[in-house]
Amino acid sequence: MSQFDFLQPKSRQIEIEQFDDRILTYVLEREQSFLTCISCGGCTATCSAGNLTSFNVRKIGLSLRRGNINDLSDEVQKCMFCGKCTLVCPRDINIRNVVLLIKKGIAQLETEKTL
Amino acid sequence: MIDKKHIAIIGGGIAGQEAASVLTGLGYKVTILEKNERMGGMLNKWSKLFPDFSSSQLVLDAVKVATDKNLNVICNADIFSVQKENGRFKLSDNSSLDVYADAVIMSTGYNLFDATLKEEYGYGVFENVITSADFEKVHKSGEKLTTADGKAPRRVAFIHCVGSRDAKTGNTYCSKVCCITGVKQAIEVTQMWPECEVFNFYMDLRLYGSKYDALYLEAQKHHKIQFIRGRLSEVSERQGKELQLKAEDTLQGRPLRMKTDIVVLLIGMEACKQNEDLCRDNALELDENRFFKSKNIYNHRNSSTQSGVFLAGSCICPMSVNESLESARSAAMLVDKSLKVQER
Ligand code: SF4
Ligand code: SF4
Ligand code: SF4
DSSP, rough: OOGGGGSSSOOOOOOOOGOOOHHHHHHHHHHHGGGGOOOOOHHHHHTTTTTTTTOOHHHHHHHHHHOOOHHHHHHHHOOOOOOHHHHHOOOOOOHHHHHHHHHHHHHHHHHHOOO | OOOOOOEEEEEBBBHHHHHHHHHHHTTTTEEEEEESSSSOOOOGGOOOOOOTHHHHHHHHHHHHHHOOOTEEHHHHHHHHEEEETTTEEEEESSSSSSEESSSEEEEEOOEEEEEGGGGGGOTSTTTTTTEEEHHHHHHHOOOOOOTSSSSSSSEEEEEEEEESBBGGGGBOOOOOSSHHHHHHHHHHHHOOOOOOEEEEEEEEEOOOSSTTHHHHHHHTTOOOHHHHHHOOEEEEEEGGGOEEEEEEEETTTEEEEEEESEEEEEEOEETTTHHHHHHTTSOOOTTTTSSSSSSEEETEEESSSTTTEEEEEGSSSSOOHHHHHHHHHHHHHHHHHHHHHHOO
């Protein structure tokens, strides 16, 4: 390591190449409708959990699409699986199932890690 | 010399009338079949046009076909069948009317989305939820927009994409004209009530036409309209008939609640229901959005899938007034071309 590391602070830029798409692939294989999300926010507006906590289901979807999966595992715990998000989605995405699949996908990745 | 070939035009809105003017000008015999009592179609419902606030009456007056010995106008004619018979077309309505023609132009226009179907927005239930068409009616009457109990609104919210781009309503296409209508009407509200705050809730702003962005700039600069990127999830009514909106401000990434006095739903354009009837006895087809299908959407936009039947205006897809008129003129030219080819 160079002693001048501080001159090159960690970049704030999004590095597309480094995206981790393992969970995204897992979700899309099982819930194709998620491909068509346009980030309109209808789901977040109606979300039961989002009105009580900082949980934002649209942003969860966005993080997933961008391969930003570090904080997902804590976030998805807040979902109550009420399904209201799915009722309002103009793209007919089963967004409730997307959250469920993120949970499952993460669990699967963890099992693979411990094997 | 052109003989007196006869062209039937189904629909006497601006597209039908514009096509009729061109064709009578070329010496054809033309019959316009209008299902309503009077001509003019949907534009009768509109007060001012985007992008320059011209009166829609100007366009209605300009398209009015000059009385011509070759023109025949039949109102209250609800045509439900178009059949080919011995090389000509036979058009029938449900009374005893039969019209024979050498070529047909479909200019049946569009329907407005029925906003009561979007139940969560409360149209038809909450009195202060209105549609863009209701707003035009108020504007046209010369009155100012007020709440149901006659008060000046302190805040008005416009909702984009109601009945368009929404799989839940069965319409996944964009109606194209409602974004710019929303900008126009938002400005008109502040012209009525300079103190009123106006918000537009959108998913994407699609202002695609010449001079449309200038109107958007004007809305921001001179009228302080606020544009919020987020889809409305629901409207509820509170005490005193005040409304509460729920959306996400997606650019801030947080849920948003807003009280407002009036909500205006920017309703989309749908294909006319009767188009299905009109396809029954011939080779006409509808596209995936239930509008008439063109032979191809590039070089043959105005040709239907039935030879001899042509398409004009917003029965092809959602169109602005300008586009509708242009479409009608090109349909008329195509009719002329095809009849001349037949003669040879
Ligand atoms: S409502 Fe549907 S399209 Fe809109 S952000 Fe949520 S999942 Fe995406
Ligand atoms: S299912 Fe989960 S994400 Fe969807 S509205 Fe309910 S709590 Fe929110
Ligand atoms: S023009 Fe605008 S409001 Fe109308 S459907 Fe398209 S995006 Fe929605």
